[in-house]
Amino acid sequence: MTQDAYPIARRLRTAFVVALLILFIAVAWAAQDFRLGARLFPVYIGMAGAALCVIELLRQLITRGRQKLSDEPNTADLSVEADEQTAAGYLRALSFFGWMLGYYALTFVFGFTLATVIFVPSLLILRFRAPFLASAAIAGGLVLLIVALQYFLMLRVPRGLTHGMLPWPF
Amino acid sequence: MKPNTLIAAGVAGMVGFAAFAAPAQADYYEGQTIRIIIPFSAGGGTDTFGRLIAQHLGNHIPGNPTVVAENVTGAGGLLGSNEFAERVEKDGMTLITASGHLNLRAFLGLEGLRLNLEELTPVVAGPMGHVTAFNTQTSGVSTFAELLESDVRITKGITDPVGLVESIVALEVFGVDYRAVPGYGGRGDTRVAFERGELVINSQSTPAFNARVQPLIDEGTAEVAYAIGFIDADGNPVRDPAAPDLPTLAEVYQEIHGEMPSGEAWEAYKVVANLVQNTRGTIWVHSDVPQEAHDALRQGVDAMVLDPEFIEAAGNILEGYDIISGSGLDQIKAELDAAPAEIVTWVQDLLTNNFEVSFDR
């Protein structure tokens, strides 16, 4: 397997390490103003992290285009399949982050319970072309679950702007 | 370990048959729900105190309101305290359970805390004393007087410096030269470190002392330095009711130096020790709620403390102390109001110089 099998992942990896490098430098920098007891740890950890990032970037630069041991499949975390590493695979996954953001927006306006009632069938029908009845049944079941969890486990759900304006159980 | 923030609400004190036994004129709390904010996570001493009160108070307030205890945790108690201070209606429907050290933080004006004790009235309180002991094995001395003379490194574990202030001020009264070791998670952690010999001097609540430090004394590895003790209405030190055999700080000082302690440290000690120890658990209400609310709450507390059911349940939780109600509360309030500004400044300076704590005022 050559390194350029996953060009997007490779570029993102470089970008991520650069972002972490900036973060580590910022941490070490911002910690300068802290009291002694709170300062040393972030300063040294930040500097160590920045140094490691530089080493990793150098490694990536040196091994560019070469097959290296460290570009073999990762055994320390769940593996990713090849078709997910394409541009289309990335966009597909990102679109679901968009859906999740939509769920949050609905929650912010309508509160969590009503947001679930709107979000779940929308996702199932619009995105997955699921049968209407099954989608409605899942949404209904979820509302029952949310209500039951609030009652029996005393969970609280996020409230929306419309809190207090809607009838029970919303 | 970071305090795991979690909120659990418990409904306590059921409404009963209020609907059938409606009195002639409507009570202020008739059909209402009182919410008690507990700005700490569930399971601690202050939380347990708050829940005990929440369980029983509703049965005794005229109109039998439902009383709900709710943990609003976060930011070391700031989140719940600030919500109570700034974001609730001042109608007597919301109360707060504070610990002695939260009260002290408010009293000193800790940075970020919006709770102002001058605007609050205590509803009910529970006291708790503290005892200081030292490790005889690590220090190699057998009496506190010898410890003061010796040149061993007197290590003292620090959790949150404001949370240990009565023991810190007590060390100041004796002029102990100690090495502060910050970073302990709580008094329990400092106790284990003390038992291990890591820490030479350690202060525990009296019940914890009786259960877990006394065995070390019996074993010969530790010795009592002094009990913090209480200060009576006339300003004189009195012994801790849960440890009546232990000499108070003032007695030990007299024995060593032949005179009563005096000076700024002693004056500060008298204020701080009483505030922290008398209000180990305190329920507060805003002072500017309607007078009917004040009356109803006080009537409820006065009836509650006489209820045998409450007394039985409170026995375990108050751990050998009597609950404070009525005139005792007035005295707490009066002591707070009477505390001289220079003492507040002195304690603030002590905490700022030794522990870099910041204050808002």
Next chain:
Amino acid sequence: MIDALVNGLVILMDPFRMLMLFAGVAIGITVGILPGLGGLMGMALVLPFLFGMDSYAGIAMLIGIAAAVPSADTFPSVLMGIPGSSGSQATIMDGYPLARKGQAARALSASFMASLIGGLIGAVALTALIPFARPLVLAFGSPELFMLTILGLSMVGVLSGSRPILGIIGAVAGLTLGMVGGAPVAPEYRFVFGELYLYDGFSLVILALGLFAIPEIIDLMAKGGSIAQRGPGLGGGWMEGVRDTLRNKWLVVRHSLFGVIIGAIPGMGSSIIDWLNYGYVVQTSKDRSQFGKGDIRGVIAPEAANNSREGGVLMPTLLFGVPGSSAMALFLGALLIFGIQPGPALLRDDLDLVFVIIWSLAIANVMGTVICLALSRPIARLTFVPFYFIAPVVLCIVILGAFQETRHWGDLVALLGFGLVGWLMKRIEMPRPPLLIGFILSGLAERYLWMSYNLYDWDWVYRPLVITIGALCIGLVIGGIWLKRRSAGSAATASDNDGQERLADNRAGEEAQKGAQS
């Protein structure tokens, strides 16, 4: 001691107390299955009902919760790659790949069997060790605890697999993330930007849910299909899992004892235990090529340990009155309600109560396992259902679980943010466990280093136990490099494995490979 042992059982055999024990187990299983909720939540839930309850019944109920959660939290970990509570993060690493191969039932039953044995060993160890627990607990001062955090951090090497530098960077990023909020040894709030939400730092539960749950939900929705990519394999049922565990019985015993010992050391927190055990089993296995891809030993080891640790964390709780975990802090509060003062005197004066606790622990483990085993078969079928039916349900529950941490919108923002980071890390193949380990150990490492210095200046490095643990860390790192070199060749060729492969086959393959190389 023997009569107290019998007395404890007799006291517990009261129908009401048994009912409460069972209720505790039921609550524990419920909160364990729901991602984001754990023993702490379950105990907080029943706390208001303890006032006025019979003390033995109340204690049995709390122990029932504590014992059942680490069994039940395996369900989301194995089935969906979602940490069920903070104690079952490491189970994901191998349990979830097994579920994807259609062997969810096998992974679950192996895990429950390991949990059962681990839980019982924990109860026996608590009985046997409690007279000797004091020296153990007292042996670990601040310097030794600091070295233990270093030991945990040196596991990062072995948990980074073929990407050591990225793994270490991840761990350092975790250490940095752990600095947010109040500093442990100075009155300073770091990197909070004036947000009260950040004052307590980020929550481990939300970080774990974000890093693992959100990316999995997103990717499964994007890919379509069901969780299990293949149909149930021949003999991939639940009996096979039980056999797996029994075949690895010494592994179970070893990790159970390890779990008890680490649990008994107060001040480390219990959430690191499963990672330490996972790192330990990977480190000590000859053939490491299947870890992370569905090695059953990667399920058995952490699951045995996370049940046995409850026996361990009870030691400091009962002996010293210091909580061994955050749920135990709540348990201590409950003991206060019943007027029980933990401490050495408890062992002298109220040994019956101690044995009620031990019996509750043992019986609750059996109850929990039986219920979980009974549930495992139908629940495992969920892995064959098209995922888009499950995804919205799981997403809803994960958000709800995350929101219970502080009930603040910040919880939801953090969940989404960590979800994006976790997804990115998964895509760029940067190992996520080191980040979690760094986060857990961040505050502890800083705290214990400062405390050691303040107590002993630099003399603490010469303490015998410090040197011992230090040598262990060095051995771990060097051993890790050596083993990696040795197995590098076999890992490269064993690229595609078909899920039905037995470990024995792999091992034989590796030997053959080595023979061929030399």
